[in-house]
Each structure stands twice: as C-alpha cells, then as structure tokens.
Amino acid sequence: MTDTHSARRSPDRITLTGVTAYGYHGVLASEKTDGQEFGVDLCLEVDLSRAGESDNLAHTVNYAEVAADVVTILQGPSQDLIEGVAAQIADAVLTRPLVEAVEVTLHKPHAPVGVPFTDVTVQVRRERDVPVVIALGANLGDDPADTLNRAAERLSGLPGLRDVVLSALFETDPVGGPEQPVYTNAVALARTSLAPWRLLAALHGIEHEFGRTREIRWGARSLDLDLIQVGVPGETSEVLSDDPELLLPHPRAHQRGFVLTPWHSVDPSAALRVGDAVSPVADLLPDVADQGVRPRG
Numbered sequence: 356m357t358d359t360h361s362a363r364r365s366p367d368r369i370t371l372t373g374v375t376a377y378g379y380h381g382v383l384a385s386e387k388t389d390g391q392e393f394g395v396d397l398c399l400e401v402d403l404s405r406a407g408e409s410d411n412l413a414h415t416v417n418y419a420e421v422a423a424d425v426v427t428i429l430q431g432p433s434q435d436l437i438e439g440v441a442a443q444i445a446d447a448v449l450t451r452p453l454v455e456a457v458e459v460t461l462h463k464p465h466a467p468v469g470v471p472f473t474d475v476t477v478q479v480r481r482e483r484d485v486p487v488v489i490a491l492g493a494n495l496g497d498d499p500a501d502t503l504n505r506a507a508e509r510l511s512g513l514p515g516l517r518d519v520v521l522s523a524l525f526e527t528d529p530v531g532g533p534e535q536p537v538y539t540n541a542v543a544l545a546r547t548s549l550a551p552w553r554l555l556a557a558l559h560g561i562e563h564e565f566g567r568t569r570e571i572r573w574g575a576r577s578l579d580l581d582l583i584q585v586g587v588p589g590e591t592s593e594v595l596s597d598d599p600e601l602l603l604p605h606p607r608a609h610q611r612g613f614v615l616t617p618w619h620s621v622d623p624s625a626a627l628r629v630g631d632a633v634s635p636v637a638d639l640l641p642d643v644a645d646q647g648v649r650p651r652g
C-alpha cells in the first residue's frame with residue numbers, strides 16, 4: 356500500500372514510444388483518401404509502488420493494452436486535426452483508473468508541409484479528473500462533529516483532491532458491531548486526479564492522524580473514512596473494483612442510511628450502482644428510513 360505522502364512525490368511513470376499506425380487524419384482531401392503513417396509517444400503517470408511489491412499485472416497499467424487502444428484510434432475515423440486525435444488518445448488512456456496523468460506526443464512525419472522537414476508533432480497533457488464520494492463517521496472522542504469538520508479540512512488540503520464539499524452532519528444509531536455510542540456521520544463530495552488506491556491510502560493516513568485503530572469489525576472508532584464511489588456510475592469514468600482491499604462502489608453503501616441520507620442532502624441528484632443497476636440515491640432512501648438517522652442540531 357502506498358504511503359500517505361506519496362501524492363506529493365514526483366510521480367512514477369510508464370513511457371511507451373514509437374507506436375505507429377496508418378491513418379487518414381488531415382485537413383486535405385488527399386490525406387483522407389490516401390492516408391499516411393502516424394506515430395505516438397506516451398508518458399503515463401502511474402503509482403507503481405504496489406505493482407513493484409506485488410509483481411501483479413492487475414496492480415499496474417498493461418502497456419500492451421494501451422498500445423492497442425492507440426492503434427485503434429490512429430486507424431479510426433478520420434479527424435481534420437492531430438490535436439483532436441491526441442486528445443482522444445489522452446482521454447482513452449485516462450479511462451484506466453491507475454493513470455493519474457498522461458502526456459501524448461503525436462507525430463505526423465509525412466504531413467503535407469510544402470517544404471523539406473523532419474517531423475511535426477503536437478503534445479497534449481491531461482490529468483485524471485473524476486468525482487468521488489467519501490463517507491465520514493466517528494463515535495469516539497470528545498467531539499465527533501468537530502472531528503468530522505477537521506477531517507474535511509484535511510481532505511481539502513490533500514494534493515490531488517479538490518472542490519471538497521461536506522454535507523450536513525447527522526447523528527446516527529450504530530449499525531452492526533457491539534454496543535457502542537451513537538455516530539456522527541457525513542458525506543464529502545470532491546473531484547480527484549488521484550488513482551483510487553492512492554486516495555484510499557491518503558484516507559487511511561488521515562484516519563491514523565485522528566487516532567484510528569482497527570480492532571473489532573464495525574466497532575467504535577475515532578474516525579472512519581470510506582470510499583463510496585469513484586467516477587460517474589454508468590459512464591467511462593466509473594471505477595469498479597472487486598479487490599477486497601478496495602471494493603468499488605462500496606458494497607454496503609446502498610444499505611446504509613448513515614451514508615445515503617447525508618449524501619442525498621448534499622447532492623439530491625446523486626446516483627449509486629447497486630449490482631447491474633444504477634439507482635438514484637433518493638429511491639434507495641425509503642429502505643433505510645428506519646435506521647435512526649437524525650440531522651444534528
């Protein structure tokens with residue numbers, strides 16, 4: 356697992372250079388009929404620490420798959436401008452959740468320039484930028500409400516997380532676990548350039564700062580930060596994960612009034628995937644209405 360401060364390190368990278376394919380991009384009619392060779396260099400910013408330890412391909416980005424995507428786009432429908440082709444490649448690469456940024460250099464060495472030349476290139480850099488939903492909970496310490504407000508400030512200060520908006524705070528009856536004090540819960544919405552794993556590591560770091568220890572499952576805690584959803588359900592930005600260390604969307608979110616009620620309060624149009632279906636959070640609320648979730652005065 357990555358350390359909390361890794362978001363501030365200079366990023367790990369995967370580079371892929373000299374991917375070539377024949378395509379039909381260009382403004383001139385002859386370019387659209389005759390075609391020419393295009394080349395692409397890529398630099399992907401990816402956290403490689405987990406793959407470096409695990410030796411597991413699932414923990415990194417498969418550069419062969421990326422190369423195949425690049426060739427598909429180069430050979431795909433004609434576009435007038437190589438700027439558009441480069442941007443399309445960047446967007447396709449960024450659909451991989453582990454890619455935090457990508458730089459694409461698109462070469463068109465046989466462009467009809469009219470004078471002797473070696474190459475023409477465009478370069479675009481794009482960062483990952485997806486919505487995230489984070490649930491906050493606390494039921495230990497002098498002032499759990501203050502804990503949640505301070506935790507939200509820490510979220511706002513995290514490199515790679517922006518536009519953090521905290522919901523109202525709710526007092527909630529404990530769900531599951533041993534007998535324990537009532538909780539204070541809230542939900543934070545934000546946008547991130549961080550890969551989900553790095554965001555989870557950062558959340559664990561904040562929990563740790565607030566004195567969180569993991570002992571009893573569903574037991575009392577000074578601060579709990581859960582990642583509920585990454586990306587927009589049903590769209591290419593949605594991240595689905597069945598890795599037990601990071602399940603996305605959070606598998607119990609749809610059953611939890613202490614998540615759904617604060618979430619709906621801060622985003623009445625929120626939607627959550629439950630199995631194969633994407634449901635408005637508003638439609639899930641009636642099933643959790645008896646769980647004891649009260650606005651905090």
Ligand SMILES: Nc1ncnc2c1ncn2[C@@H]1O[C@H](COP(=O)(O)OP(=O)(O)OP(=O)(O)O)[C@@H](O)[C@H]1O
Nearest residue numbers: 569572573579581582583599600601602603605607
């Ligand atoms: N979406 C997720 N958000 C946070 N942790 C997750 C997620 N999916 C899996 N986990 C894993 O769950 C483990 C236990 O997390 P935690 O102690 O916060 O669970 P909990 O809050 O007691 O229970 P619950 O997961 O039901 O909320 C963590 O080590 C983490 O790796």
Ligand SMILES: Nc1nc2c(c(=O)[nH]1)N=C(CO)CN2
Nearest residue numbers: 492527528529530538573613
């Ligand atoms: N009311 C409430 N109950 C819980 C909570 C929580 O945040 N609020 N968190 C749990 C494990 O994450 C288990 N039960």
